[in-house]
Amino acid sequence: MRGHHDHGETPATGQTAWSKEIAHSLDEVVRHTLRLWRKHHLGYDQTKYVVEQVRRRLTLQPPHTRHRTVARLEPSEIQRLIQATYRSRSKYGLMIKTLFQTGARAAEFVHIRVEDLLLDGDTPQIHIVHAKRGADRYVPILPALADELRTHLQGRQTGFLFESNRQTRYSTRTVQSIVTTCARTAGIKKRVYPHLLRHSIATILLDTGLVPIDQLQKFLGHLDLSTTQIYAETSLRALGDNYIRALGGMR
Secondary structure (H helix, E strand, C coil): CCCHHCCCCCCCHHCCCCCHHHHHHHHHHHHHHHHHHCCCCCHHHHHHHHHHHHHHHHHCCCCCCCCCCCCCCCCCHHHHHHHHHHHHHHHHHHHHHHHHHCCCCCCHHHHCHHHECCCCCCCCCCCCCCCCCCCCCCEECCCHHHHHHHHHHHCCCEECCCCCCCCCCCHHHHHHHHHHHHHCCCCCCCCCCCCHHHHHHHHHHHHHCCCCHHHHHHHHCCHHHHHHHHHHHHHHHHHHHHHHHHHCCCC
């Protein structure tokens, strides 16, 4: 029973790891406990004390929590990747910069059309239309990137933002291959893939302390805040590392 409990499962979840026998056994425990507590007229604090004492006498320990953190690239690594790619093939450099700044998933990125660009306002934006779970959204980009995209389009008003030589959109797999190959060429040792760029922009924005987590949720197109919270945990861990580095010489 303890092994199943350590995985945080309950009979109500329908997890296959829980057999009907175990569920029935727990129901029996609940019924016996209920009768005992009623017999002795235990209140909330008293029942809490009983549970704590039983756990202590059985030497039960809480399950180890698993830190939900995500991999990321440091800002310096992002810069190296983009700059190296611009030098080797400028179009791919622009693609990677756009992928990073928008925080788009690769499957969303390849469907961005010229008509989705809003480049003339004070804060240029891109409308992510082909979004996961229908979470379409407007994401900001830096004005310098907006200027580069105008130059890239050369007056083109329709079609996909980035097109192959056959004037068709890139496949998700091709974008993945481009990012991985360019990172390797840039000398980055980590395994780099499009979603890692998304992880990186999310944690970098949080690290600045200027972007509240609810705004990051909208930026990433998460329907549930709990999904975005993973990036906050990663950002806090980075904060701890930076704090130790900054104050490590003090006693």
